[in-house]
Amino acid sequence: METPILQVSNINKSFGRVRALRDVSFAVTRGTIIGLVGPNGAGKSTTMKVITGVTAPDVGEVQVAGETVTMQQRHTLVRVGALIENPGLYSYMTGWDNLKLYADVAGTSDDKINEIVTQLDLAEFINKKVKTYSWGMKQRVGVALAMVNDPDLLLLDEPLNGMDPVSVAEVKAVLREWRDAGKTILISSHTVRDLEGLVDDYIFIDRGENISRDEILTAADGKVDPDLEEMFADVIARRKQQGVGDVD
Numbered sequence: 001m002e003t004p005i006l007q008v009s010n011i012n013k014s015f016g017r018v019r020a021l022r023d024v025s026f027a028v029t030r031g032t033i034i035g036l037v038g039p040n041g042a043g044k045s046t047t048m049k050v051i052t053g054v055t056a057p058d059v060g061e062v063q064v065a066g067e068t069v070t071m072q073q074r075h076t077l078v079r080v081g082a083l084i085e086n087p088g089l090y091s092y093m094t095g096w097d098n099l100k101l102y103a104d105v106a107g108t109s110d111d112k113i114n115e116i117v118t119q120l121d122l123a124e125f126i127n128k129k130v131k132t133y134s135w136g137m138k139q140r141v142g143v144a145l146a147m148v149n150d151p152d153l154l155l156l157d158e159p160l161n162g163m164d165p166v167s168v169a170e171v172k173a174v175l176r177e178w179r180d181a182g183k184t185i186l187i188s189s190h191t192v193r194d195l196e197g198l199v200d201d202y203i204f205i206d207r208g209e210n211i212s213r214d215e216i217l218t219a220a221d222g223k224v225d226p227d228l229e230e231m232f233a234d235v236i237a238r239r240k241q242q243g244v245g246d247v248d
């Protein structure tokens, strides 16, 4: 069997008394777009940070293309691009200069930057200072920044938040093109609906725990034409009522 591009195994991470991740495990196959879906505070950003090695897990292991990611093994991340939480852009520089800064480190040509700028339709504002950008513009340049090293694995933490519908459609189209070219994308969102027409499969997370598709399907409870979004919401509500994961 082909080695998954990403293997997350039994990750546990606490911040003081908050157990942000509990035994989170999943694998992502090359050439797919996978949605990481969960409500506020579910652990999506923490999962992304653990994958990139920005946050060290208390227990567990991350492998990228079969190699374990550790602080000493950061070269495994050369083929990874990430947008996690706020795009890390220098506000006093133009969008182009921000891209160029990362491109130079990665050895990416200006032609390649221009290709990404065109694909994501950034030309109108890319030569203006980032401090003049709206949130949605920053998000779009943030996606470009994550792509600039031409990564095999792209991690996007709620990239569609704050984007207008036209931009959402454009970014989704670019991500589909990337997937069709053999790249792999893990993209997080609060909702299934935001990722519709984009992802090949979902990983569900709530209160730091993986929720299996089987658990969600049991929430269908005989409903005709059950809706994944509604079913996941039912599971989340039930777990909240039961106090799953509450600190005692």
Ligand SMILES: Nc1ncnc2c1ncn2[C@@H]1O[C@H](COP(=O)(O)OP(=O)(O)OP(=O)(O)O)[C@@H](O)[C@H]1O
Pocket: 015, 018, 019, 020, 038, 039, 040, 041, 042, 043, 044, 045, 046, 047, 190
């Ligand atoms: N540095 C930190 N210090 C303390 N608690 C943290 C820290 N980072 C995350 N947490 C807690 O860990 C849990 C998971 O947070 P995380 O940001 O991963 O969730 P999320 O699913 O990305 O949420 P959102 O959709 O609201 O961005 C939350 O309870 C959060 O308060």
